[in-house]
Amino acid sequence: MKGKELLRSRSVLPIGTVMKLTNLTARQIRYYEEQELVLPDRSEGNRRLYSLNDIDRLLEVKDYLDDGINMAGIKEIYRQRRQKQASKRHEENKPLTDSDLRRILHDEFMNLGGLDTPDQQSFRTHNPLM
DNA sequence: CTTCTAACA
DNA sequence: TGTTAGTA
Known part of the structure; x- marks a missing residue:
């Protein structure tokens, strides 16, 4: 795996940022996780941490849903x-x-x-x- | 203040 | 899906 991909898979974004980047509600983002469409990491405090790859996946899911x-x-x-x-x-x-x-x-x-x-x-x- | 889970007027 | 309650 190259450094670039390593960065894309690095989970560091909180759900709030993901909401702004994807225009999805927290409810939807969590629901898609429940459906196993995205599997974000968790912080020590059980907070969801998303990677850029997760963002891409969410945007993709959103497109399919819109269609x-x-x-x-x-x-x-x-x-x-x-x-x-x-x-x-x-x-x-x-x-x-x-x-x-x-x-x-x-x-x-x-x-x-x-x-x-x-x-x-x-x-x-x-x-x-x- | 932000996020989490669970539940439903 | 929205929304809200009670936490962490």
Whole structure:
């Protein structure tokens, strides 16, 4: 890891600063944490400490939400993102093709309850695999 | 004064 | 999500 990334992962920002930087309410920021969309560190006094990477993640979550994607959809996107990175690591022996991923994602998407029409459109719009 | 958890008129 | 109560 390079120094630059080390700084981005350094948790030092209190929730108040994060609120101003993201235009999100404390309620929303804490709720997204409850949904495991962001996992800030904690100070000795149990205060949340965010990193620049956390800020980016929150802004990203906010964008998806603005586009009509719900919590389930966002979690799904990150779940896939991690899965894709995992595949990229052992790409030596298990090179799952984009075509395969697309089929799998499509199946799971169709079985994902709670996603209304606008969500489905946004889902496709933001999913690099579709 | 700022943040935290829990709860709901 | 907003908001508020009672803390730390």
